[in-house]
Amino acid sequence: SQQGEEDPQALSIQEGENATMNCSYKTSINNLQWYRQNSGRGLVHLILIRSNEREKHSGRLRVTLDTSKKSSSLLITASRAADTASYFCATPISNFGNEKLTFGTGTRLTIIP
Amino acid sequence: SAVISQKPSRDICQRGTSLTIQCQVDSQVTMMFWYRQQPGQSLTLIATANQGSEATYESGFVIDKFPISRPNLTFSTLTVSNMSPEDSSIYLCSVEGRGAYNEQFFGPGTRLTVL
Numbered sequence: 001s002q003q004g005e006e007d008p009q010a011l012s013i014q015e016g017e018n019a020t021m022n023c024s025y026k027t028s029i030n031n032l033q034w035y036r037q038n039s040g041r042g043l044v045h046l047i048l049i050r051s052n053e054r055e056k057h058s059g060r061l062r063v064t065l066d067t068s069k070k071s072s073s074l075l076i077t078a079s080r081a082a083d084t085a086s087y088f089c090a091t092p093i094s095n096f097g098n099e100k101l102t103f104g105t106g107t108r109l110t111i112i113p
Numbered sequence: 114s115a116v117i118s119q120k121p122s123r124d125i126c127q128r129g130t131s132l133t134i135q136c137q138v139d140s141q142v143t144m145m146f147w148y149r150q151q152p153g154q155s156l157t158l159i160a161t162a163n164q165g166s167e168a169t170y171e172s173g174f175v176i177d178k179f180p181i182s183r184p185n186l187t188f189s190t191l192t193v194s195n196m197s198p199e200d201s202s203i204y205l206c207s208v209e210g211r212g213a214y215n216e217q218f219f220g221p222g223t224r225l226t227v228l
Contacts, residue, residue, distance in 0.1 A: 030214070031214050031215075033216055035219075040150075040203055040222070040224065041221050041222055042117075042205060042219035042220050042221040042222050043156070043205070043207075043217075043219040044219070045210075045216050045217065045218065048214055048216050050214070088155060088156070090217075092214075092215050099209070099215040100146065100158055100161060101146075101158070101215065101217060102158070103155045103156045103157075104155060105155050106155050
Protein backbone atom coordinates (compact mmCIF):
# COMPACT_ATOMS: atom_id res chain seq x y z
CA SER A 1 0.00 0.00 0.00
CA GLN A 2 1.15 3.51 -0.74
CA GLN A 3 -0.57 4.92 2.32
CA GLY A 4 1.76 7.15 4.28
CA GLU A 5 2.47 6.78 7.92
CA GLU A 6 2.27 9.79 10.17
CA ASP A 7 3.58 10.38 13.60
CA PRO A 8 2.69 11.14 16.17
CA GLN A 9 -0.85 9.77 15.96
CA ALA A 10 -1.92 12.36 18.51
CA LEU A 11 -0.28 15.52 19.83
CA SER A 12 -1.38 17.91 22.56
CA ILE A 13 0.43 21.18 23.12
CA GLN A 14 -0.14 24.50 24.82
CA GLU A 15 -1.37 27.42 22.78
CA GLY A 16 1.54 29.42 21.44
CA GLU A 17 3.88 26.44 21.17
CA ASN A 18 5.01 24.96 17.88
CA ALA A 19 3.60 21.67 16.57
CA THR A 20 5.52 19.30 14.33
CA MET A 21 4.04 16.36 12.46
CA ASN A 22 5.90 13.87 10.32
CA CYS A 23 4.89 11.81 7.31
CA SER A 24 6.67 8.93 5.61
CA TYR A 25 5.74 7.43 2.27
CA LYS A 26 6.85 4.46 0.23
CA THR A 27 7.41 5.20 -3.44
CA SER A 28 8.63 8.03 -5.65
CA ILE A 29 6.36 11.05 -5.85
CA ASN A 30 6.19 14.31 -7.78
CA ASN A 31 4.55 16.19 -4.93
CA LEU A 32 3.28 15.81 -1.40
CA GLN A 33 0.30 17.60 0.08
CA TRP A 34 -0.95 18.40 3.56
CA TYR A 35 -4.62 18.67 4.50
CA ARG A 36 -6.49 19.66 7.64
CA GLN A 37 -9.78 18.19 8.82
CA ASN A 38 -11.81 19.86 11.53
CA SER A 39 -13.98 17.59 13.66
CA GLY A 40 -14.97 15.01 11.04
CA ARG A 41 -15.81 17.47 8.30
CA GLY A 42 -14.36 17.97 4.85
CA LEU A 43 -10.65 18.31 4.28
CA VAL A 44 -9.00 21.61 3.53
CA HIS A 45 -5.90 21.74 1.38
CA LEU A 46 -3.09 23.49 3.25
CA ILE A 47 0.05 23.30 1.19
CA LEU A 48 1.69 21.39 -1.64
CA ILE A 49 5.42 20.82 -1.96
CA ARG A 50 6.95 19.58 -5.20
CA SER A 51 9.58 16.86 -5.31
CA ASN A 52 12.27 19.38 -6.35
CA GLU A 53 11.56 21.59 -3.34
CA ARG A 54 13.04 21.03 0.09
CA GLU A 55 11.12 23.58 2.10
CA LYS A 56 8.03 25.69 1.66
CA HIS A 57 6.30 28.29 3.81
CA SER A 58 2.73 29.50 3.97
CA GLY A 59 1.86 31.83 6.82
CA ARG A 60 2.49 29.92 10.06
CA LEU A 61 3.06 26.66 8.18
CA ARG A 62 6.43 25.29 7.19
CA VAL A 63 6.72 22.08 5.22
CA THR A 64 9.91 20.17 4.49
CA LEU A 65 10.45 17.31 2.10
CA ASP A 66 13.31 14.84 2.06
CA THR A 67 12.91 12.61 -0.97
CA SER A 68 15.98 10.55 -0.06
CA LYS A 69 14.30 9.54 3.18
CA LYS A 70 10.80 9.58 1.71
CA SER A 71 9.60 11.81 4.50
CA SER A 72 7.98 15.18 5.08
CA SER A 73 7.26 17.32 8.09
CA LEU A 74 4.65 19.96 8.81
CA LEU A 75 5.48 22.63 11.36
CA ILE A 76 2.79 24.93 12.72
CA THR A 77 4.31 27.85 14.57
CA ALA A 78 2.67 29.88 17.35
CA SER A 79 -0.25 27.47 17.57
CA ARG A 80 -3.78 28.68 18.22
CA ALA A 81 -6.87 26.95 19.57
CA ALA A 82 -8.33 27.05 16.04
CA ASP A 83 -5.49 24.79 14.84
CA THR A 84 -7.08 21.91 16.73
CA ALA A 85 -7.81 19.40 13.96
CA SER A 86 -6.54 16.27 12.28
CA TYR A 87 -3.76 16.70 9.76
CA PHE A 88 -3.13 14.34 6.86
CA CYS A 89 -0.37 14.06 4.32
CA ALA A 90 -1.31 12.84 0.86
CA THR A 91 0.68 11.63 -2.12
CA PRO A 92 -0.44 11.09 -5.70
CA ILE A 93 -0.22 7.80 -7.50
CA SER A 94 -0.72 7.64 -11.22
CA ASN A 95 -3.41 5.12 -11.97
CA PHE A 96 -3.98 4.54 -15.67
CA GLY A 97 -3.73 8.27 -16.27
CA ASN A 98 -6.16 9.22 -13.49
CA GLU A 99 -4.15 10.74 -10.69
CA LYS A 100 -5.47 9.76 -7.31
CA LEU A 101 -4.34 10.65 -3.82
CA THR A 102 -3.59 8.29 -1.01
CA PHE A 103 -3.72 9.67 2.49
CA GLY A 104 -1.58 9.06 5.50
CA THR A 105 -2.89 7.82 8.79
CA GLY A 106 -3.19 11.34 10.20
CA THR A 107 -2.12 13.25 13.30
CA ARG A 108 -4.75 14.47 15.70
CA LEU A 109 -3.58 17.82 17.07
CA THR A 110 -5.11 19.37 20.19
CA ILE A 111 -4.18 22.90 21.21
CA ILE A 112 -4.75 23.57 24.89
CA PRO A 113 -5.79 27.18 25.57
CA SER B 114 -10.59 26.49 -5.90
CA ALA B 115 -14.00 24.83 -6.17
CA VAL B 116 -17.01 25.04 -3.89
CA ILE B 117 -18.54 21.66 -3.24
CA SER B 118 -21.76 20.82 -1.45
CA GLN B 119 -23.03 17.46 -0.29
CA LYS B 120 -26.48 16.24 0.67
CA PRO B 121 -27.41 15.01 3.17
CA SER B 122 -24.92 16.28 5.71
CA ARG B 123 -25.80 13.38 7.99
CA ASP B 124 -28.27 10.54 8.22
CA ILE B 125 -29.20 7.64 10.43
CA CYS B 126 -30.38 4.61 8.50
CA GLN B 127 -31.65 1.15 9.21
CA ARG B 128 -29.75 -1.99 8.28
CA GLY B 129 -30.63 -3.28 4.81
CA THR B 130 -31.69 0.06 3.36
CA SER B 131 -29.85 2.24 0.84
CA LEU B 132 -28.81 5.88 0.91
CA THR B 133 -27.90 8.11 -2.01
CA ILE B 134 -25.44 10.92 -1.37
CA GLN B 135 -25.32 13.88 -3.72
CA CYS B 136 -22.29 15.97 -4.59
CA GLN B 137 -22.61 19.30 -6.40
CA VAL B 138 -19.69 21.39 -7.68
CA ASP B 139 -19.87 25.06 -8.64
CA SER B 140 -17.79 24.56 -11.78
CA GLN B 141 -17.32 21.92 -14.44
CA VAL B 142 -14.77 19.27 -13.56
CA THR B 143 -13.56 16.18 -15.36
CA MET B 144 -12.97 13.86 -12.44
CA MET B 145 -14.78 13.51 -9.15
CA PHE B 146 -13.62 11.27 -6.34
CA TRP B 147 -15.54 9.49 -3.60
CA TYR B 148 -13.86 8.61 -0.31
CA ARG B 149 -14.87 6.77 2.82
CA GLN B 150 -13.55 7.65 6.25
CA GLN B 151 -14.35 5.11 8.89
CA PRO B 152 -14.47 6.30 12.51
CA GLY B 153 -11.07 7.48 13.68
CA GLN B 154 -9.43 6.43 10.42
CA SER B 155 -7.89 8.05 7.38
CA LEU B 156 -9.55 8.46 4.00
CA THR B 157 -9.87 5.54 1.61
CA LEU B 158 -10.69 6.13 -2.04
CA ILE B 159 -13.82 4.28 -3.16
CA ALA B 160 -13.92 5.24 -6.82
CA THR B 161 -13.14 7.85 -9.45
CA ALA B 162 -16.08 9.13 -11.49
CA ASN B 163 -15.65 10.61 -14.95
CA GLN B 164 -18.58 12.10 -16.81
CA GLY B 165 -19.86 9.83 -19.54
CA SER B 166 -18.07 6.67 -18.46
CA GLU B 167 -18.30 4.00 -15.81
CA ALA B 168 -16.72 4.81 -12.48
CA THR B 169 -13.39 3.20 -11.70
CA TYR B 170 -13.48 1.36 -8.37
CA GLU B 171 -10.59 0.71 -6.03
CA SER B 172 -9.72 -2.69 -4.70
CA GLY B 173 -12.25 -3.79 -2.11
CA PHE B 174 -15.11 -1.69 -3.48
CA VAL B 175 -17.68 -2.93 -5.99
CA ILE B 176 -20.34 -1.29 -8.10
CA ASP B 177 -23.18 -3.35 -6.67
CA LYS B 178 -22.45 -2.02 -3.19
CA PHE B 179 -21.49 1.54 -4.16
CA PRO B 180 -23.17 2.48 -7.45
CA ILE B 181 -22.10 5.88 -8.72
CA SER B 182 -23.73 8.18 -11.23
CA ARG B 183 -22.07 11.08 -13.04
CA PRO B 184 -24.73 12.58 -15.29
CA ASN B 185 -22.89 15.85 -16.00
CA LEU B 186 -19.72 17.78 -15.24
CA THR B 187 -20.95 19.34 -12.00
CA PHE B 188 -22.82 16.54 -10.24
CA SER B 189 -22.37 13.01 -8.96
CA THR B 190 -24.14 10.62 -6.63
CA LEU B 191 -22.88 7.74 -4.53
CA THR B 192 -25.32 5.13 -3.26
CA VAL B 193 -24.50 2.96 -0.28
CA SER B 194 -26.59 -0.15 -0.84
CA ASN B 195 -27.93 -2.79 1.53
CA MET B 196 -26.29 -1.04 4.45
CA SER B 197 -24.87 -2.68 7.53
CA PRO B 198 -23.41 -1.07 10.67
CA GLU B 199 -19.93 -1.50 9.13
CA ASP B 200 -20.91 1.12 6.54
CA SER B 201 -21.14 3.78 9.25
CA SER B 202 -18.59 6.33 8.06
CA ILE B 203 -18.12 9.78 6.68
CA TYR B 204 -18.41 9.82 2.90
CA LEU B 205 -16.63 12.63 1.08
CA CYS B 206 -16.53 13.73 -2.51
CA SER B 207 -13.70 15.75 -3.97
CA VAL B 208 -12.54 17.29 -7.22
CA GLU B 209 -9.16 18.16 -8.61
CA GLY B 210 -7.97 21.73 -8.79
CA ARG B 211 -7.10 23.37 -12.08
CA GLY B 212 -3.41 23.67 -11.36
CA ALA B 213 -0.60 21.55 -12.69
CA TYR B 214 -0.66 19.37 -9.60
CA ASN B 215 -3.55 17.30 -8.40
CA GLU B 216 -4.47 19.06 -5.19
CA GLN B 217 -8.04 18.27 -4.33
CA PHE B 218 -10.98 20.20 -2.93
CA PHE B 219 -13.41 18.40 -0.68
CA GLY B 220 -17.05 18.61 0.13
CA PRO B 221 -18.12 18.88 3.78
CA GLY B 222 -18.86 15.17 3.97
CA THR B 223 -21.90 13.04 4.78
CA ARG B 224 -21.88 11.39 8.19
CA LEU B 225 -23.74 8.09 7.94
CA THR B 226 -24.79 5.99 10.91
CA VAL B 227 -26.32 2.57 10.26
CA LEU B 228 -28.27 0.95 13.08
